[in-house]
Amino acid sequence: MKTMTKAFLAAALGLAVLAPSGIAQAESVIRIASPYPATTLDPSRSGAAGNIEVYGQLYSRLLRRNFETGELEPGLAEKWEATTDGMTYTLHLRDAKFSDGSPVTAEDVAFSLERVRSDKESALPSPLAAVESISAQDAKTVVIKMKHALAPMLANLELWNVGIVSKADVDKRGVDGAFATVPLSSGPYMVKEWKPGEKLVLSPNPNYWRQGYPKSDATVELLEIAEPETAAAMLKTGEVDVMRGVNWAQVDDLKASDGIDMRMEPSNVVFVSLLNHGREPFSNLKARQAAAYALDNKALTQAVTNGYAKAANTPLPGSLEFHDDNYPGLVADMEKAKQLLAESGMAGKEVKIILGSGSTNQQIGLLMQAQWEAIGLKPVLVNVDTPGWWDATGKGEYDATPTWWMNEVTDPDLAVRWALCGECDSHAFNTFYNNKRVNELTEQGSREQDPAKRAAIYQEISKIATEEVSQIPLYYSPYAIAYSKHLKNLKMTPAMQWTLEETTIEQ
Amino acid sequence: MSMEAAPIQSSMKQPAVILSWSLIVAGSIVGIWIVLAIFAPFVAPYDPTAIDIVNALKGPSATHWFGTDQVGRDVLSRVIHGARIDLLMCLAGVLPPLFIGTTVGLLSGYYGGAVDTLLMRLYDLTAAFPFFVLVLAIVGVLGPGLLNFFVALAVVGWVTYARLVRAEVMAIRDSEYIQAAQCLGYSDRVVLLRHVLPNAFGPVVAYAVSDAVLVMLAGASFGFLGMGAQPPLAEWGVMISDGSRYIRQAWWICTFPGLAAISLGLGLAFLGDGLGQLRRGQVST
């Protein structure tokens, strides 16, 4: 009996070990492991990270940003002109096709933009909020009329959610049908297979308007791998070629690994701690300042990111235009913090710190708790999952929470509207911060066409928000991404787009 | 029937010796953990929640025997303090289901009829619900945290106890000493508590101890999924979960609490096994 058991175990082990692993592949594949899942392929419907990354591959925009220079270049629009008052844009389309060979028309463009602008379920209509109307002048010409001039209008037309989809297809299959499995694609790639929550397989779009792109004929697999440890292991064994969302603690190890290119790529990401201005203790300015002075974000950045990120000086992403790198922000000072808290009369108050999942949040939360306890607050940590986090912050049922966000473009307009404007939809990112001056400046900033004046406006906004501690700035985090070395020219842009069409594979 | 039938088979002497030996070892493991838990503040070299960010992720050394975790807390101190929570979890995770289940089993087994039918349908329902899903959902509704985890366990866990007790009670219900008790005019309460329960309780105790192992593992598992104990509490499952993210840089963070969980689990498992054997042995002699 014993020999039987042994024989069985040996057989099982042998079978399992000998079974061919997935490494030796005949067709070339680029596999990207990301913790962020693709949940919908409809560009107007979601602003979640996993979806943003995909939209860029499936849908071309009117303008595109040069991956190397970062400049705006013609996309589906071959050329364009704007009136001097900035109230009308006329865009001329090139001869481009959808993945099924049907032409991309001005009607498709108008339809796609209109969906983003006015569809009730549009996830992010704000880039087109200043638009009055979009119309197809002829088959190749689109006219956009504005409610008011908007400085970053052209940049907004490069956003991930204004990708062009086929009107005919949506009319034919319905909104759900058109994007459920294999949508018509106007970008470099098209969907080959989608297993929600598991992987999305893309293959090169033969009808892509940029001749010779994608450079490689490899299919692309976007795999959802939630655990960074698992993803790292897969990268090392060659099961994936790219690992998105490397943990800071993994960086050194991956850097030292053969065949792996561990890179820190610039991003529009900022880590902050939200504070709830709607209730005590952080409805009190001095209590907020005390909380901010108590957090030494230089030390925190060093501890959490091993120094790979840069300590933040304002609550807005440091990569935005007009950002003043020299502004000192609030410099940590425990004594001052204690004093401010004592003055605020909020000492001893309970602070509910809610933590979303992920080791970074946990770590920051622990540090916040320790620091604030030291100045005399009573911080309590509560773990929540993502929907729970949105629920709690949206309803203002929290006092502080570490989180991050990313601005899609480098223009600060959207960022300010999202994070600081108290009269915009976001309740200043659920902090319920509401400063009249900031609100006014927000409107001014988006209308002002002169870059120098805009710089002054946005620097003033940053300064007010920082000093009033709308949020506590933590750090500006690059994207930590590890690549297999045989991939060339693959990177992630600050707007979270893969440069897959430029990528080639070297053996 | 004569009483002839039973006598010949009783060759189980040998295991009994080893058994008591394993009982002693198991008992002392559990005992050590209980002592450590009670005196944790005195035994642990550091404050388990004290953050020392400069010394984060340092390996085992003379100052930190089990190393430090991602924010520089002493892993040894956290393992020792974790014993408090994990033992509490065993207790609070076992006793309420035991109480509810025993009551349900007692009533349903003794009275039968409509009470039994109703309770058994409830039993079917709970049993058909996947354990993890139900606990997950309940924790989801009530929010994560130890207390809610216990509530969820009580909602799910009574089932096994109820079935065990019910089966025992059904076997005892018609036995003659219960009939005698009824015939002597004892009230239902007396019959149930004094005559039925003590005799139906044996298997429950043995199961409860092994259930403690399951509860501890479940608690650790839910801590692992972020739904059990909340930070900065030191709980082994949470520590393993946190540590698993650093396993390559700092193997010690998740290895030591894992070993702690295994040792306590082993102690409890052998204790439960030993008690079960002891009980069976008692009955057969």
Place this chain on the structure above:
Amino acid sequence: MHTVLRRLIQLIFVLAGICIITFLLVHMVPGDPARVIAGDRASPETIEAIRQRFGLDQPLWQQFVTYAGNLFTGDIGQSMRYKRPVVALIGQYVWPTLFLTGYVICLAVPPSIALAIASARRPGSLADQLIRFIGIAGMAIPVFWLGIMMSRFFGVGLGWFPVSGYGKTFADHLHHLFLPALSTAIWMVPVLVQSLRAALIEKASADFVVAARAQGAGEREIFWCTVLPNAILPTLNLFGVLVAFLIGGTIIVETVYAVPGLGTLMVNSLLARDYQVVQGLTLMFAVTTVAVTFLVDLLSAAIDPRARV
């Protein structure tokens, strides 16, 4: 026939209860699926529009009536997040879980039987003590911890096994799921061994075994034809419970090894508040549990005439 009918009626009762409870539980969890669907930056208007579209703005009872009505027509709903029928999602995710379950059974059952026999042959012997010790020890190891350690050691350290996923071909599946299956089997084997061992020892001294011996049956014949069939019954029932548990309980192993199975789908859907998927899955788990129990009962009846009604 009678039994089948009774089972069906019981099943309907259980399922109705499960539908109601799951519905309530899932809808009581704080968090808005619309937020997950629209993403971080969506405006309240957008969120509201999405809620309307999925009928989430209606009172709870009305939502339940709609849900129950759809159930009656055999429609278990559509994923709000993926805009796909729940059935299709289950169809996608069920195979890794089934494969894993089958794999675990293949890895667990033969050694369980072998060990139990080896152990029960001579109760109290060194081999028996050893098997019992390992058995109890096996139960005390946290599966998720074991999973992490094994994936680190065999997967990353030695590189023998992939540390996640499911693979494409059958051989791939075997290779990918070996560690998850093994770590589950390590937990399952002791449970089965304990049960079978106890039953074997008990039945080995049963009266009918003495009778068979008195009729001149050889020890080998007695064991295989008399003791084993009689001892297998309680273990079979336990096995059924375990399999049902496995199908619904692979959550942790699937999370640790990133296996795209039902457990993963469950966790993801719960995290996304994808109500219909969670409800559909729970329902499916419950049906599976009942079905497995029923199957085990049928199998018991095939072995044991007393179980036939």
Place this chain on the structure above:
Amino acid sequence: MNGPVTPLVTGPLLDVIDVSVRFGNTRVLKNVSFQIMPGEIVGIAGESGSGKSTICRGAMGLLPSTAEVTGEVRFKDQALLGLGEADWAGLRGRDMAMIFQNPASHLNPLQKVGKQIAQPMIRHLGLSASEAWDKAVRLLEDVGIREPAMRAKSYPHELSGGMKQRVMIAAAISCAPRLLIADEPTTALDVTVQAKILELLKDLNRQRGLAIALISHDLGVLADICSRIMVMRHGEIVEQGEAGQIIDAPQHPYTRLLVDSQPGRKQFKAGWKQTEGQAPLLQVENLRVVFPGKRDIVDILRKRKPTPFAALDGVNLAIDAGETVGIVGESGSGKSTLARAIIRQNRPASGTVKLDGSPIERLAGRDLLELRRRVQMVFQNPYDSLNPRMTALETIAEPIWRHGMADRRSALSQASKLLDMVELPAALGERKPRQLSGGQCQRVGIARALALQPQVLIADEITSALDVTTQAQILELLARLRRERALTLVYISHDLFVVSSFCQRVYVFRSGRIVEQGAAADVLTSPKEAYTRELVASLHRLPRQVRESIEG
């Protein structure tokens, strides 16, 4: 008595020479020697623990490996002890076969009985499966099972106890062995069935020349069919000899005790009796107790009525104060249901039970407690009737203080008096049931019932699980107590002998009805109903001539 076959082989078939068996430090057999001649039926008598099963299992090589056996056992001049596994297997079932006490547990529940009978033939005689099956069907017919072809396809649980024992016998004789060892083959069966099985064994002996070693605690059974009897006690043979000699002129005092303890050999002095003309103390009028058939959801949906089972169907009886009344019947006849109805454990469907003229069904509260005090019961199974977690003293004291007749402390002292009254040493009071013998447990049970000083005592088969000698002692105790305590006794038993020797009047139950009633002596000596006659005929009584009239 019945030794008709002339032995063809000279010399003993089975020769047991000086065999001792020990388990660890306990010796269960001491220097036992005896012989069984071909074609002979030898009885082995003894009480539980006397080693009678051990010696037979030893002869079959069925003792567990922990047993140390010394001495010599020869079967047809072949030394058996020390045989290898294969040799044993070739011998068992082929040359010597065995049947057991409890046929239900000795048949494999998972196999058709036909297959179980066929297996030894396939094994030993090399028959094919179908040949063996055909032969098994014929054997079933031989052992008196009707429709054997159909029955062969049955599983054990579908057969009655008697049929199961017949199946076991069929399997045992299938290979035509020379020796059959029958270990208490009829103990678990009803008397009428018991008689038929013994008849079958006798026939087998006569027709096939099968030597039988019959083990029984019942001397009556042995005396009936054995030519020789050995009496065992504490692992030793205290006496062996011709059946007649053992019964009529026992030499050893233990044998004498055994013979004297046989039920019915001792006539007990009638209890006290109330003067005529008074209303009966306990009356049962037209009592019907019905157990509902099982009904589940499906039945309810189909509006299918459950088929109720009437355990008692129109029973009338009246018991005067001071009388001892016997209730006799086989298992399932409803006698226990009656007892349970009297103590209000079963609700009657119709009819009533009256105590002192007032119906007990509606009693509640204090009145019910009063009833509990007046009517008590002693149960059948000595171990099962005591709470295993309570000491004897606690058990006896509990009713006293619970009924508020004394506080807990004086209840304990009263309990120790009761212990004394049932002739138990005070030291046993601190023991729990499993540390007591069956007879001692039964005495505790009696003491507990008497603790409330009841008027009516119901004794439900209280001696059926005990050895004969113990049984006789318990009966004597009960006879004394009914006098001293002025008890009215309802004595329930399957044993007509006991009932007739102990009771004044007897009711004979069958299928929930009373088929005959009358004075005890009359029912036993001149039964009127066919069923009673059958019952009486199936009793194995010892020859009357040696009966002494001991008056208790």
